[in-house]
Amino acid sequence: xxxxxxxxxSFEVSGLPTTEIQDEMHMPTCDYSVKSGSIHGPPSTFANxxxxxxxxxxxxxxxxxxxxxxxxVTDGEGEDRAVxxxxxxxxxxSLLSQVTYDESLxxxxxxxxxxxxxxxxxxxxxxxxxxxxxxxxxxxxxxPPDCGSRRNTTSARRKRALLxxxxxxxxxxVATPEMxxxxxxxxxxxxxxxxxxxxxx
Numbered sequence: 063x064x065x066x067x068x069x070x071x072s073f074e075v076s077g078l079p080t081t082e083i084q085d086e087m088h089m090p091t092c093d094y095s096v097k098s099g100s101i102h103g104p105p106s107t108f109a110n111x112x113x114x115x116x117x118x119x120x121x122x123x124x125x126x127x128x129x130x131x132x133x134x135v136t137d138g139e140g141e142d143r144a145v146x147x148x149x150x151x152x153x154x155x156s157l158l159s160q161v162t163y164d165e166s167l168x169x170x171x172x173x174x175x176x177x178x179x180x181x182x183x184x185x186x187x188x189x190x191x192x193x194x195x196x197x198x199x200x201x202x203x204x205x206p207p208d209c210g211s212r213r214n215t216t217s218a219r220r221k222r223a224l225l226x227x228x229x230x231x232x233x234x235x236v237a238t239p240e241m242x243x244x245x246x247x248x249x250x251x252x253x254x255x256x257x258x259x260x261x262x263x
């Protein structure tokens with residue numbers, strides 16, 4: 063019997079090129095401003111008591127929606143008052159109207175009459191913005207909020223709260239710049255002061 067013949071052959075294997083794939087999730091950026099005249103007006107840093115202003119919230123991002131919630135007005139010295147609650151509904155529509163959302167769910171606005179604290183001429187507004195994935199259906203039941211019937215549907219409100227709590231990482235804190243508020247009497251006094259200064263010159 064002839065011995066088995068061992069045949070050997072060598073071949074070269076070239077390394078396959080590698081490509082690095084980056085899958086980064088860019089979080090939306092959000093802004094909160096108070097505007098004069100309309101929702102498209104200039105930012106308001108000065109206002110008179112009783113003047114109508116417009117609160118505007120806007121986020122930039124893809125396939126997402128937002129809920130404006132937990133908003134407070136403060137005088138900057140520790141005096142806070144809630145104006146929008148955890149569900150995204152106005153706590154007092156005489157101070158701030160219910161929030162209106164556009165079709166993209168990434169821009170919203172509300173209207174208010176300017177008011178002031180007795181011992182302060184400064185106002186700041188702060189809010190939390192809840193972000194949700196529209197393409198995954200995670201915005202349903204969250205935004206826009208159903209504020210008209212929320213008082214009578216506690217089960218729906220609790221369900222929405224549970225959905226929100228599952229994804230706390232998608233919350234952004236926003237705040238307006240400082241606003242200087244003057245009452246009618248202060249305006250009159252300011253006018254007298256300017257007149258006296260002009261007369262003295």
